[in-house]
Amino acid sequence: MRTITVALGEKTYNIEIAAGLLDQIGAKARVLSQAVKAAIISDSNVDPLYGERLERSLAASGFEVTRIVFAAGEQSKNLTVLGQVYDELARAGLTRSDLILTLGGGVPGDLGGFAAATFLRGIDFIQVPTSLLAQIDSSVGGKVAIDLPSGKNLAGSFYQPKAVFIDPDLLKTLPLRFLHDGLAEAIKYGCIRDAGLFAQIAAVKSDQELLEQADSIIETCCNIKARIVEKDEFDTGERMLLNFGHTIGHAIEKCCGFTTYTHGEGVGIGMVQMTRQTEKLGLTAAGTAEELSRVLKKFALPVTAVFDAQEILQAMALDKKKSGKKINLVIIEKIGVGRLHKIDWQDIPAYIG
Numbered sequence: 374m375r376t377i378t379v380a381l382g383e384k385t386y387n388i389e390i391a392a393g394l395l396d397q398i399g400a401k402a403r404v405l406s407q408a409v410k411a412a413i414i415s416d417s418n419v420d421p422l423y424g425e426r427l428e429r430s431l432a433a434s435g436f437e438v439t440r441i442v443f444a445a446g447e448q449s450k451n452l453t454v455l456g457q458v459y460d461e462l463a464r465a466g467l468t469r470s471d472l473i474l475t476l477g478g479g480v481p482g483d484l485g486g487f488a489a490a491t492f493l494r495g496i497d498f499i500q501v502p503t504s505l506l507a508q509i510d511s512s513v514g515g516k517v518a519i520d521l522p523s524g525k526n527l528a529g530s531f532y533q534p535k536a537v538f539i540d541p542d543l544l545k546t547l548p549l550r551f552l553h554d555g556l557a558e559a560i561k562y563g564c565i566r567d568a569g570l571f572a573q574i575a576a577v578k579s580d581q582e583l584l585e586q587a588d589s590i591i592e593t594c595c596n597i598k599a600r601i602v603e604k605d606e607f608d609t610g611e612r613m614l615l616n617f618g619h620t621i622g623h624a625i626e627k628c629c630g631f632t633t634y635t636h637g638e639g640v641g642i643g644m645v646q647m648t649r650q651t652e653k654l655g656l657t658a659a660g661t662a663e664e665l666s667r668v669l670k671k672f673a674l675p676v677t678a679v680f681d682a683q684e685i686l687q688a689m690a691l692d693k694k695k696s697g698k699k700i701n702l703v704i705i706e707k708i709g710v711g712r713l714h715k716i717d718w719q720d721i722p723a724y725i726g
C-alpha cells in the first residue's frame with residue numbers, strides 16, 4: 374500500500390494505491406463516514422465489471438447501497454445525464470450525511486463528483502478511479518465538471534474527495550486505446566515537471582511493460598499533482614501547468630462534438646502543436662516537439678489533426694486560463710520544464726499555427 378496525502382487543511386485526504394484495494398473500500402469508507410446510504414455512480418462498461426464487488430464491500434460495512442449507471446463515454450458528461458443522476462440520488466433518499474462513490478474513469482469521476490458537489494448543496498464523495506487517466510489525474514485535485522455544448526468542463530466546481538482509492542489491478546480490463554489515452558496525461562507531467570518520468574515512459578517497450586510499470590507511473594503522477602494542488606488549489610497560477618496541451622486539446626474535443634478524439638488524444642495533439650509553435654518563437658529548445666511527438670506516436674497517440682483555425686480559435690476563447698483580454702498559455706522550455714506564458718489574446722494565432 375502506498376499512501377499520498379493531499380494536505381489542504383480541513384480538506385486533507387489520502388490517495389491510497391494498492392493491488393486488490395477494491396474489496397477493502399467498504400471498511401475504509403466506514404472509517405471516513407458514518408453515512409447510512411452510499412450511492413455508487415458509474416458507467417455502463419465499468420459497473421458490470423466492478424459495481425457488484427464494490428457494492429458487496431460497502432454492504433459488508435453496513436452501507437445501504439444504490440448503484441447509478443449511465444452510458445459510458447464523454448458524450449454522457451452533460452447536463453441531461455447530470456439531471457438523471459440527481460433524480461436517482463433523490464429517489465434513493467440520500468441525505469447530506471450520506472456518501473457518493475464515483476467508480477470509473479474521468480467521466481464518472483467528473484460528473485459524479487460534480488453531482489456530489491451540488492446535490493443537497495454538497496455531500497461527501499470518494500473517488501474510485503478505474504482508468505489510467507483517472508488514476509493518475511482526474512481523481513486527484515478536486516476539479517469536477519460537465520461539458521456544455523459550448524465547450525469542455527464549462528460547468529463545474531473545485532470539490533475535494535474524502536479519499537481516492539486506486540487499485541491498479543483494475544487496469545487489466547481497460548481497453549488499450551484508453552491505456553494510451555491516460556498515458557498522454559502522464560507524458561504531460563513529464564513535460565512540465567519531470568524529465569525522468571518522460572524518459573521512463575519513452576523507454577517502455579510494450580503495453581505489457583507499461584502495465585508492469587503502472588504502479589510506479591501512477592505514484593509519480595499522483596505525487597506531482599498532489600504537490601501542485603496543495604500550492605494552488607483554485608488554479609490561479611502553478612496549477613495551470615497541469616493544463617499543458619489543453620488549450621488546443623479541449624478545443625479539438627469540442628469541435629468534434631466530444632467524439633473522434635478522446636481527452637488524452639486531444640491533449641497529445643495540443644501539446645505537440647503548441648510546442649512546434651513555441652520552438653518557432655524561440656521559447657522552446659529545438660527538437661522538443663519532435664521528441665514529444667515520437668513518444669506519443671509510440672503509443673498510437675495522434676500528434677496532428679486537421680481543423681478550421683477559426684473554429685479552433687472560437688472554441689479556445691472559452692479556455693478558463695483566459696483573464697480579460699489575456700490568456701495564460703502553458704509552454705515547455707524543454708522536456709521537464711513547464712512555464713506559464715501570459716499573452717494578449719490577439720497574439721494567440723502565432724501559438725497555434
Ligand SMILES: NC(=O)c1ccc[n+]([C@@H]2O[C@H](COP(=O)([O-])OP(=O)(O)OC[C@H]3O[C@@H](n4cnc5c(N)ncnc54)[C@H](O)[C@@H]3O)[C@@H](O)[C@H]2O)c1
Pocket residue numbers: 416417418419422445446447450477478479480481483503504505506507510511512513514515516517526543544545546547548551554555558635636637
Ligand atoms: N478532473 C480532472 O482533474 C480531470 C483530469 C483529466 C481528465 N479529466 C476528464 O476525464 C475524462 C476522460 O477520462 P477517461 O479517459 O477515464 O474517460 P472515461 O471515463 O470515458 O473512460 C474511458 C473508457 O474506458 C472505460 N473504462 C474505464 N475504466 C475501465 C476499466 N477498468 N475496465 C474497462 N473499461 C474501463 C470507460 O467505460 C470508457 O469507455 C474527460 O472528460 C476529461 O475532461 C478530468
Ligand SMILES: O=C(O)C(=O)C[C@@H](O)[C@H](O)[C@H](O)COP(=O)(O)O
Pocket residue numbers: 510514516525526558608612613615616619693
Ligand atoms: O487538475 C488540473 O488542474 C488539470 O488541468 C488537469 C487536466 O488534465 C484536466 O483535463 C482538467 O480537467 C482540465 O481542467 P480545466 O480547468 O481546463 O477544465
Ligand SMILES: [Zn+2]
Pocket residue numbers: 558619636640
Ligand atoms: Zn487533462
